[in-house]
Amino acid sequence: MTTQAPQAAQSVTLPASLDEAVAALGAMPAAVPVAGGTDLMSAVNKGLLRPSGLVGLGRISELRGWHYQDGHALLGAGLTHARMGRPDFAALIPALAASARAAGPPQIRNAGTLGGNIATAAPTGDALPVLAALEAELVIAGPGGARREIPVSHLLAGREMLEPAELIGFVRVPLLHAPQVFLKATGRTGPGRATASVAIVLDPARRGVRCAVGAIAPMPLRPLEAERWIASLIDWDGERGLAPDALAAFGEYVAAACIPDEPPPADGGEAPPLSPAVLHLRRTVAALARRALGRALS
Numbered sequence: 001m002t003t004q005a006p007q008a009a010q011s012v013t014l015p016a017s018l019d020e021a022v023a024a025l026g027a028m029p030a031a032v033p034v035a036g037g038t039d040l041m042s043a044v045n046k047g048l049l050r051p052s053g054l055v056g057l058g059r060i061s062e063l064r065g066w067h068y069q070d071g072h073a074l075l076g077a078g079l080t081h082a083r084m085g086r087p088d089f090a091a092l093i094p095a096l097a098a099s100a101r102a103a104g105p106p107q108i109r110n111a112g113t114l115g116g117n118i119a120t121a122a123p124t125g126d127a128l129p130v131l132a133a134l135e136a137e138l139v140i141a142g143p144g145g146a147r148r149e150i151p152v153s154h155l156l157a158g159r160e161m162l163e164p165a166e167l168i169g170f171v172r173v174p175l176l177h178a179p180q181v182f183l184k185a186t187g188r189t190g191p192g193r194a195t196a197s198v199a200i201v202l203d204p205a206r207r208g209v210r211c212a213v214g215a216i217a218p219m220p221l222r223p224l225e226a227e228r229w230i231a232s233l234i235d236w237d238g239e240r241g242l243a244p245d246a247l248a249a250f251g252e253y254v255a256a257a258c259i260p261d262e263p264p265p266a267d268g269g270e271a272p273p274l275s276p277a278v279l280h281l282r283r284t285v286a287a288l289a290r291r292a293l294g295r296a297l298s
Contacts, residue, residue: 011053017060018141018169024055026143026165031055033167035078036111039120075171077115093173095180095199099126102184115168121156124193129214130182132222133199139170156219178202179296183288196281198288200296207236213258213285223257226250240297251290255282
């Protein structure tokens with residue numbers, strides 16, 4: 001598997017179906033599932049993880065595609081970023097396609113998967129704010145063919161966790177047929193880890209705006225009050241445009257909600273000012289939110 005690993009896995013199982021993979025994990029509780037391996041093998045090479053066994057998911061064809069179900073797209077957890085970045089997928093879920101194209105260099109996009117992005121739950125995962133804004137749900141596969149559904153936000157927040165021998169099988173995403181935008185800022189030119197990211201999803205049927213901010217906290221943040229405020233200003237039956245001042249105010253509202261001021265001290269004195277780095281991050285979030293909403297409305 002790697003020449004740098006201090007200890008290679010003792011066994012590798014390659015199931016052909018999702019239920020076979022669940023059964024393999026049940027038979028080997030210490031085994032680790034692996035799809036693209038972009039995060040797993042990095043941890044192995046650094047000596048942070050020494051799995052006694054691996055359950056490879058690469059041969060499970062049902063996890064590498066998608067199908068439609070009750071106005072939703074049921075996305076296989078094995079979909080790679082490269083596959084999600086293609087035009088046919090972009091026509092289906094534009095913001096998720098945009099996040100997939102921004103996920104990193106070609107070797108990462110060709111290997112990394114949607115399910116891995118969720119299971120790893122790294123704060124900089126590009127797909128995570130998009131899934132939060134879409135209010136996506138996970139279909140979890142368990143022993144004996146069991147299936148259960150949980151909101152993706154519950155898993156990311158630790159409110160509900162995977163049980164032993166459970167796997168993320170599919171991601172259920174509503175098909176809104178409305179504008180969606182994903183933007184991110186990095187610390188360098190070209191592909192890189194996000195320092196901040198914003199996903200905007202319009203929901204004309206409910207006359208709503210959904211916004212999620214990624215990379216600045218352990219999980220994506222939803223500024224719900226800012227969403228409701230800006231949705232009330234949009235002429236949903238007209239051109240849906242907003243004045244530049246309203247877009248700027250929305251960006252500031254989102255940034256202040258996600259990166260609040262320091263609380264005042266207990267003795268009643270003035271609150272300490274935010275550090276220059278935090279102020280820069282707040283300005284970055286405000287700019288991303290303003291631009292993302294402007295593009296969605298245009």
